[in-house]
Each structure stands twice: as C-alpha cells, then as structure tokens.
Amino acid sequence: MKVTKADTIVILALVVFVSFFIIFSPRYIGMQAAESAEYECGDSICTSPFEDEITCPEDCANEFKFPYLILVIVLILLVLGLIYFNLYKGKKDLRDMTRGKMPYTNIKDYDNLKGFVNKEINLGTKLKDITLKLAEKGWTKKQIEFVYDDIIWEKRKVLIDLTPKQSRNTKELIEYLTNCKKLNVDEATVKLKLLEKGWEKGTIKDALKQVKY
Numbered sequence: 145m146k147v148t149k150a151d152t153i154v155i156l157a158l159v160v161f162v163s164f165f166i167i168f169s170p171r172y173i174g175m176q177a178a179e180s181a182e183y184e185c186g187d188s189i190c191t192s193p194f195e196d197e198i199t200c201p202e203d204c205a206n207e208f209k210f211p212y213l214i215l216v217i218v219l220i221l222l223v224l225g226l227i228y229f230n231l232y233k234g235k236k237d238l239r240d241m242t243r244g245k246m247p248y249t250n251i252k253d254y255d256n257l258k259g260f261v262n263k264e265i266n267l268g269t270k271l272k273d274i275t276l277k278l279a280e281k282g283w284t285k286k287q288i289e290f291v292y293d294d295i296i297w298e299k300r301k302v303l304i305d306l307t308p309k310q311s312r313n314t315k316e317l318i319e320y321l322t323n324c325k326k327l328n329v330d331e332a333t334v335k336l337k338l339l340e341k342g343w344e345k346g347t348i349k350d351a352l353k354q355v356k357y
Contacts, residue, residue, distance in 0.1 A: 247286045257283065258291045265295060300327050310342030314351060317343065321355045331357055 190204035197204045248254045257278070264274045275288050303323055308316045317338075324334050331352070338348050 247284065247290055253287075254291060257287065258295060261288070261291050262295050265292075265299075296327060300329050303327060303329065304333065304337055307337040307341050310344075314347065317347070317351050318355060321351055321357060325355055325357055 185200035186202050278288050
C-alpha cells in the first residue's frame with residue numbers, strides 16, 4: 145500500500161474536516177436545540193452550551209462527555225504515522241506491514257524469482273506472460289505477483305526520486321513521463337514532483353498530452 149503525496153494532501157484535508165466536525169458540530173447542534181426549546185436548571189436535562197457542571201450542577205454533574213479532543217489527537221497521530229511510513233519509509237514500512245507474509249520457503253527462492261522477473265520486465269514482457277512462464281516451472285500466482293509488485297514499487301520509487309529538474313530541453317521530460325506511464329505512476333504524483341523541480345504547469349500539460357498520459 146503506497147500513499148502518494150497527492151493522496152496525503154487529500155487525507156490531511158479530510159482529517160481537518162472531520163476534526164472540525166467532531167469538535168464543533170455537537171456544540172452547534174446543542175445550541176440549535178436550546179434555541180428552539182425552553183431550558184431550566186433543575187429539569188434534569190443538561191442543555192449545552194447554556195448549562196454545564198458549574199452553572200447548573202443539578203443537571204450536568206453526572207453527564208458523560210465524549211472525549212472529542214482525544215479522538216482528534218488519535219486521528220492526527222494515525223495520519224502522521226501513515227505519512228511517515230509511506231513517504232519516508234521508516235524501518236517498518238506500512239506497505240510491508242499490510243501485505244502479509246512472504247510466500248517463499250527461503251530468501252534464496254525470493255531472490256532467484258526476483259532476478260528472473262526483473263529481467264523479463266526490462267525486456268518488456270507483460271505480467272500475464274511472465275506468470276505463464278513461471279507457472280510451468282511450479283511457481284504459484286501469489287509468489288509471482290508478490291515479487292512483481294516489489295519490483296514495480298522499487299522502480300516507481302527510483303523513478304520519482306530521479307525526477308528531472310526544469311530545463312529548456314524537454315526531451316528528458318518526455319522520456320521521464322514515458323517511463324512513468326509504463327510503470328503506471330499516478331499522474332497527480334508526477335505533476336507534483338515536476339512542479340517541485342521547477343517545471344511550469346503549461347510545459348507539464350503539453351508534455352503529458354504528447355506522451356498520451
């Protein structure tokens with residue numbers, strides 16, 4: 145599971161929205177309810193925000209208050225953890241934590257299969273054709289897809305890390321986008337990285353059209 149920077153921005157925006165909703169919506173709903181109905185201290189109803197434990201202990205002393213602040217802090221910590229594991233690849237990458245155990249009896253089998261699959265990918269062989277070749281040799285579909293995903297993920301990461309800097313010669317840009325297209329790199333991620341490297345939006349747009357991204 146790889147989360148791009150574009151995905152991260154969406155996640156952060158969603159967390160901010162949810163946080164504001166959790167913090168402010170109960171108070172707003174309480175105010176609306178209180179404005180549309182009469183309230184009185186001693187009626188066994190704690191009418192927020194007009195009554196609380198101090199102004200009306202008779203009604204509010206034993207009221208359970210949901211820990212909204214704690215919930216928001218937990219959500220923020222979860223998002224920060226997600227960003228760290230996916231963008232900075234900590235010692236326990238979230239991708240490695242969520243995809244399950246390696247389907248190989250030993251690391252040598254994994255390395256041998258990875259070498260073969262990587263060679264086939266570089267030759268332009270499609271996954272279905274690689275799978276047919278390896279299935280005849282006794283490899284399972286799970287083993288093949290596991291190592292294939294590893295190789296593609298690594299190639300994408302290297303490609304993103306090597307995003308070219310802005311220059312007048314767009315040949316390098318076209319080549320970069322062509323390689324990104326072959327590896328199915330998310331378009332939003334590609335645009336973001338190119339903008340970080342100084343490329344203008346118009347140039348990026350024209351290059352994307354040229355390679356039919």
